[in-house]
Ligand code: ADP
């Protein structure tokens with residue numbers, strides 16, 4: 001272990017947030033160096049990765065809609081589980097190699113944050129891919145733990161901290177105390193489902209088909225979970241489902257809030273359910289410490305307010321919610337010795 005720490009000074013140790021929507025990589029001592037969509041371009045109907053595995057991230061996302069019909073973009077972790085091992089491996093390998101390059105003589109240690117719903121077999125696949133990509137040591141940490149660390153919560157103290165991380169594909173809820181997750185829940189309802197709810201609303205109410213990227217824009221510009229600030233409107237363009245022709249209409253922030261009720265209700269249920277399962281002592285701590293929210297989905301206007309109303313607890317948003325997990329992996333890298341009980345490693349010597 002001492003030798004390993006010494007090598008650390010020469011290698012480009014990395015922390016990776018392997019998110020369902022976005023992958024972020026940070027390097028010890030440098031902070032975040034890469035932030036790209038978790039997307040891989042493949043030949044349609046196959047798991048053949050295009051361009052020798054170099055069509056990953058932004059490049060892959062930009063290929064969408066600009067290429068002939070034989071290419072699709074895949075999000076291999078869309079639901080918080082690995083849908084395809086080969087594609088996930090190609091993605092992870094690409095990101096690690098791009099950051100590491102051929103600059104260093106010593107291979108890196110890598111801390112990877114993964115959705116907590118991932119199975120043992122899927123974990124092995126992540127270990128395997130990182131080792132394939134020339135990592136010297138690989139440590140896995142669950143996303144809510146990394147998120148709590150990145151949000152600056154006192155996870156090692158004997159008081160309870162609660163984190164709600166709303167990503168694209170999954171929402172991770174955890175109550176942490178003494179460096180361990182006391183209770184946790186991972187559900188497959190998150191930001192993507194907000195987009196979906198908006199697509200469905202447009203179909204049902206206006207017979208208008210809109211694309212996923214556009215519905216995400218509506219969510220970000222107009223969406224809310226509770227009435228905060230002035231109500232606004234937005235012009236939406238899409239394709240009429242009956243005539244097949246392009247058409248536009250005007251929508252309001254109130255109707256979008258209504259459309260988002262269902263997925264937001266599921267997230268609230270996961271939060272209250274987790275609280276119900278906590279030991280009374282931990283629950284008592286939370287009256288003081290409250291809930292911290294992270295992940296891109298927590299940026300939806302007023303979502304902190306509805307969660308506070310549903311639980312009666314104070315709710316705050318972490319600083320820079322989209323980078324919490326990545327920053328958490330960076331803290332882990334810098335304190336591997338003290339924090340390694342929060343990690344799983346590729347070898348058992350720990
Ligand atoms: P993951 O960790 O699963 O990769 P992220 O934490 O990167 O997910 O969050 C991605 C989600 O956050 C997407 O659904 C995206 O639409 C959503 N998002 C990003 N910014 C905002 C915003 N300002 N308002 C609402 N949702 C947002």
Ligand code: MG
Pocket residue numbers: 017019020143165167295325
């Ligand atoms: Mg995340």
